[in-house]
Amino acid sequence: MTDSTPAKILLAEDDHDMRRFLVKALQHAGFVVTSFDNGLDAYDQLRVEPFELLLTDIVMPEMDGIELARRATELDPDIKVMFITGFAAVALNPDNQAPTQAKVLSKPFHLRDLVNEVQRLLAA
Template identity: 85%
Template structure:
């Protein structure tokens, strides 16, 4: 059976939509990833300060701390962390004035769960 490149890869998910968050957690866990999920950027950031993660998967528009600020702070804590934005507002993420991490990937909503899992695998394999 083929398994993801890093079966134990830890993903930090920040998504304020409860249904979407549950949906994403289940898909990523079914693909073999360990997922810690939060409904806002501040809670996710506090968890990042406690332990390292390989990937930050974050919505952009969230209460308390948006995904772009979360990604900036995450890469300050750990320059090696990979970042993927999931958003219905791709133009916001692509705006160069927002100082989003330059290597961040963007997955625009709506997307299929297979697409999410393959993008996560591709990002984690990237050097």
């Protein structure tokens, strides 16, 4: 029995079904997940509550994932960032100023791969 608290993940994903699947998979793996369907609401939550990991889609209404990640790392330099996207080239473009230590997981991916990557990133 461990006394460590589960890692808190903030998920920003505008696709309703994808968000639901991700939340279920991550909760099943033992994480505490708070999710939003846009970057702006996710950012507002980051300002009131700390998270270990920001898991965000890149292409979203109101505030895209890259802007969200940039602002998140300004608020908390220790937050880990993972982009989930069908547009990996966008995330990897150096011109967009995405946090350099961010991980990119390209869609489509298996939920087990997502959980493994999240666990690996949080353990680092």
